[in-house]
Amino acid sequence: MDKIGTAGNKGKSVRSDCFVTLEITESKGISIDIKSKVGKLFGDSISKLCEDELSYFGIENAKLTVEDTGALPFVLMARIEAAIKKVIQTDKQYVPKMLPENVYQTERDRFRRSRLYLPGNTPKLMLNAGIHKPDGIILDLEDSVAPDKKEEAKILVRNALCQINFYGAERMVRINQIPSGLDDLEYVVPYNVNLILIPKCENGDQVLLVDKKIMEIKAEKGIDYPIYLMPIIESAKGVINAYEIATSSKNVVAMAIGLEDYTADIGAPRSKEGKESFFARSQLVNSARAAGIQPIDSVFSDVSDMDALREVVIESKSLGFDGMGCIHPRQIKVIHEAFAPTEAEIEKAKKIVNAFIEANEKGLGVVSVGSKMIDPPVVKRAQRVIELAISTGKLSENWRDDNGE
Numbered sequence: 001m002d003k004i005g006t007a008g009n010k011g012k013s014v015r016s017d018c019f020v021t022l023e024i025t026e027s028k029g030i031s032i033d034i035k036s037k038v039g040k041l042f043g044d045s046i047s048k049l050c051e052d053e054l055s056y057f058g059i060e061n062a063k064l065t066v067e068d069t070g071a072l073p074f075v076l077m078a079r080i081e082a083a084i085k086k087v088i089q090t091d092k093q094y095v096p097k098m099l100p101e102n103v104y105q106t107e108r109d110r111f112r113r114s115r116l117y118l119p120g121n122t123p124k125l126m127l128n129a130g131i132h133k134p135d136g137i138i139l140d141l142e143d144s145v146a147p148d149k150k151e152e153a154k155i156l157v158r159n160a161l162c163q164i165n166f167y168g169a170e171r172m173v174r175i176n177q178i179p180s181g182l183d184d185l186e187y188v189v190p191y192n193v194n195l196i197l198i199p200k201c202e203n204g205d206q207v208l209l210v211d212k213k214i215m216e217i218k219a220e221k222g223i224d225y226p227i228y229l230m231p232i233i234e235s236a237k238g239v240i241n242a243y244e245i246a247t248s249s250k251n252v253v254a255m256a257i258g259l260e261d262y263t264a265d266i267g268a269p270r271s272k273e274g275k276e277s278f279f280a281r282s283q284l285v286n287s288a289r290a291a292g293i294q295p296i297d298s299v300f301s302d303v304s305d306m307d308a309l310r311e312v313v314i315e316s317k318s319l320g321f322d323g324m325g326c327i328h329p330r331q332i333k334v335i336h337e338a339f340a341p342t343e344a345e346i347e348k349a350k351k352i353v354n355a356f357i358e359a360n361e362k363g364l365g366v367v368s369v370g371s372k373m374i375d376p377p378v379v380k381r382a383q384r385v386i387e388l389a390i391s392t393g394k395l396s397e398n399w400r401d402d403n404g405e
Helices: 039-056 073-084 147-163 181-187 204-221 236-240 242-246 259-266 275-291 306-319 330-339 343-361 376-391
Strands: 004-008 018-024 030-036 062-068 114-119 136-140 170-174 195-198 228-233 254-257 294-299 323-326 367-369 372-374
Touching: 004 073, 018 073, 030 039, 039 062, 039 073, 062 073, 073 147, 114 170, 114 330, 136 147, 147 170, 147 181, 181 204, 195 204, 204 228, 204 242, 228 242, 236 242, 236 259, 236 275, 242 254, 242 275, 254 275, 259 275, 275 294, 275 306, 306 323, 306 330, 323 330, 343 367, 343 372, 343 376
Parallel strands: 030 062, 114 136, 114 323, 136 170, 170 195, 195 228, 228 254, 254 294, 294 323
Antiparallel strands: 004 018, 018 062, 367 372
16 A cells, blocks of 8 residues: 555635545654644644544554645545545545434435436535435436546545435435446445436346345345435447346336437437437337336536527427436526426326226226226326426415315
């Protein structure tokens, strides 16, 4: 192992982070040098944190330098741990306490209209993401993290799962591509993660590897809450195997498509019209629906064009998708509004649900609207439309009473 380890970020644009340099020495005990604009206020508490963490890892002789740009304690803890693990061999983890407001589980069929991607090694983007009310927040360990920062990122993501308030959003982590992503699970599964995204998924065996590893960690840690899976299809092979992937595990609740990698894989430039991805998106929707899980569309990369985003979401909804990814908080509201049911859809759903309720009250085995028989999947879809209309404020929870029914 090296005698000097560094971790974190520094530079003019860096905020809410720190850069740590740890040098193992042969004697003279612990020396801590803190360079921070808030050193006069928080210098003593930062020094105490540093001393406690070095002691936890059994380091008795070292020089530690901290260049601070407003890092919260959980960030500082992560950066010190990452630097330590570059100079000593250890399996120990220095984990902060879990915020009580983050101890919640999510339902397998909850709304997943929006999922906000956040780079797993950039704490300033994580801190207030929940106030924008996305359905899910993804702490990303894959494409948004530089290869030489992967180890640092998973420690930071673990601490973020413990210390950041997600305000009820589904707590998601995108691990690295299998098989390396299996090692990431040790840092996220024990910390109340709700859903794991599996990138560049091409077959059901990859899903099963993730599922098995999660079950092993849950058994070891005594965890009994569900952890769901969302494979991401990003290649021609993945599209062809979409149904196999969707049905590979009972813990798969949704399946997404990543169009940047998919279009590169088939050798076609990604266009505004999206003709090159129509087959793949339709294949994913059909496979997901056949498997009884949610189909989720790709991200829209132009964060400045809200009109274009709205058109894409409306098209996505027309293809059968339940949601899509976003890379900036300003996209969330547009996505939620465009995925909301129209007045015509709400009225149709109300008729179907009313017919279903009345049929049950009369003990009838069939549901009909006028002369048309209604199949169970149609009723289920109508119920979903009603739920979505209520959640978006387009319909009162007491809508039947409001209509005098």
